[in-house]
Amino acid sequence: MTSEDDPATPTTPSEVRAQRLGSALRGLAAELVDERRKVAQLRREIADLKARLKTLETARPGPRDPDGPPANDT
Numbered sequence: 001m002t003s004e005d006d007p008a009t010p011t012t013p014s015e016v017r018a019q020r021l022g023s024a025l026r027g028l029a030a031e032l033v034d035e036r037r038k039v040a041q042l043r044r045e046i047a048d049l050k051a052r053l054k055t056l057e058t059a060r061p062g063p064r065d066p067d068g069p070p071a072n073d074t
Contacts, residue, residue: 010016 010019
């Protein structure tokens, strides 16, 4: 069977263009999935860091105003 007989082989310019567009869309979809995974990982890391910060803030003696003067730890 030759490529001309294969129904999956594009034969007209519009079929070639459609095949290229399909390939490009599949590539973009794969990149989007990768980026979504990265975003999800970053969100988990942010949540972890916020939890750590909250733990550290509650472990300090006395309330502190973040906009006020620095604490005197001496």
